[in-house]
Each structure stands twice: as C-alpha cells, then as structure tokens.
Amino acid sequence: MMDAGPSWTKERVELLKRLWSDGHSASQIAAEIGGxxxxxxxxxxxxxxxxxxxxxxxxxxxxxxxxxxxxSPVSVGGTPSVVAPAPPALALIQPASxxxxxxxxxxxxxxxxxELRDFMCRWPMGDPSTPDFxxxxxxxxxxxxxxxxxSRIAYQPAAERKRDRKVVGFR
DNA sequence: CCCTGATTCGC
DNA sequence: GCGAATCAGG
Numbered sequence: 001m002m003d004a005g006p007s008w009t010k011e012r013v014e015l016l017k018r019l020w021s022d023g024h025s026a027s028q029i030a031a032e033i034g035g036x037x038x039x040x041x042x043x044x045x046x047x048x049x050x051x052x053x054x055x056x057x058x059x060x061x062x063x064x065x066x067x068x069x070x071x072s073p074v075s076v077g078g079t080p081s082v083v084a085p086a087p088p089a090l091a092l093i094q095p096a097s098x099x100x101x102x103x104x105x106x107x108x109x110x111x112x113x114x115e116l117r118d119f120m121c122r123w124p125m126g127d128p129s130t131p132d133f134x135x136x137x138x139x140x141x142x143x144x145x146x147x148x149x150x151s152r153i154a155y156q157p158a159a160e161r162k163r164d165r166k167v168v169g170f171r
Numbered sequence: 172c173c174c175t176g177a178t179t180c181g182c
Numbered sequence: 183g184c185g186a187a188t189c190a191g192g
Contacts, residue, residue, distance in 0.1 A: 008184085025175065040185050042176060047183070051177080129192095178189075 006035040008044060016041065020050055110134030121147035123154075 006012065012033055019029045026045070027038040045051055110125055111134055121136035122145040138147035146154050 027174080037185070038176090039187080042178095043183090043185050046177075053176095173192105175192075176190095179187085181186095182184080 013044070013048070016044060017048070017050065020045055020053070023053070109137055111137035121145070121150055123147070123150035 008016075015033055016029060019032060020041075024032070025038075026041040030036050030038040030041045033041070111120060113133075113135065116122065116135050116137065119140050119142075121138045121140045123136035124133070125136060126133045136147055136150055138149070140147050141151055144151055
C-alpha cells in the first residue's frame with residue numbers, strides 16, 4: 001500500500017493550516033501530524049505564506065540569518081582569536097534619583113532596583129530575570145555594598161580551613 | 172538547556 | 183518544493 005514518505009497531502013496541509021491558525025507551535029503541529037519535523041512544518045508554513053501569526057513590534061522577528069559564509073577551503077585553519085570586548089566587571093546600578101517612598105526605610109524589606117539607595121545592601125535576592133527580583137535593602141556597612149549579614153557571606157575569610165589537612169600527594 | 176519561529180541553501 | 187542546519191531570541 002501507500003508507504004511512500006508522507007508528503008504534504010491536501011489533508012495534511014489543511015490540518016497544518018488549522019493547527020497553525022489555532023496557535024499551535026511548529027513542534028506541536030509536527031508531533032500532531034506526525035512524520036515531519038518542526039522545521040518541515042515551519043518551512044511549509046512559510047511556503048504557504050502563513051508565517052507571522054503575531055505581528056511583533058518593530059518587526060523584531062526572531063532569528064535572522066545574515067550570512068554564514070562557507071569558509072575558504074584554501075585558507076589555513078588558523079585560530080580565530082576573536083576579540084573579547086567583554087567588560088571586566090559587572091557594574092552595579094544604582095538609581096540616581098530618589099526612590100518613591102524615600103526617607104523612611106523599613107529595616108528589613110526587600111527593595112527593587114528603583115528603590116535601592118546608596119546605603120542599602122545590594123545583595124541580590126531571587127532571579128534577576130523575573131519581576132520579583134529584589135535586593136536585600138538592609139543598611140549596608142559603610143564602605144561596603146552589603147549589610148553585615150551578607151558581608152559575612154560575601155567576604156568569607158579563608159580561615160577555619162587549615163585543619164584536617166589530608167595528604168594530597170607525595171611529601 | 173529548554174523552547175520559539177526565521178532564514179538559507181543543497182537537494 | 184522540501185527540510186536540515188543554523189541562526190536569533192525568550
């Protein structure tokens with residue numbers, strides 16, 4: 001019987017259209033239809049002109065592919081030695097203007113970056129990528145970015161470590 | 172690392 | 183036309 005590779009039959013295309021317009025993702029559709037990869041689905045969607053269900057702001061659509069460039073077969077396989085401009089240290093940001101509820105600060109409440117003040121502990125709490133990210137906000141030790149509690153955590157001396165020295169190698 | 176869609180290009 | 187590879191981004 002029919003065992004040829006399940007190509008884009010009319011039925012499959014219609015199913016694709018329906019699922020796509022229903023908001024299913026490409027991988028979901030691929031799994032639903034079966035026998036095709038999500039790339040195949042995406043490719044088909046584009047060929048059908050169904051792409052761009054949601055118009056994103058500024059046409060800031062995902063993934064662009066500028067120009068891979070095959071790489072010269074003749075050139076020597078040299079080390080890229082790419083320049084790494086990465087900044088040496090992460091600068092902590094602090095608000096220049098006064099926070100919403102300035103003056104009176106609760107002793108121990110977490111603060112947002114907008115509420116963070118010079119004298120507040122900058123110990124990060126939570127996931128910076130989530131909206132509930134906060135800083136400790138307690139009174140920081142003068143001259144240090146952290147409160148007493150977090151300073152102890154941040155600046156742990158190498159003490160209490162010399163005991164129990166096991167024989168690591170020869171001697 | 173998981174996921175998303177977009178794009179390119181050899182087939 | 184097809185879709186793997188590769189990309190950018192959440």
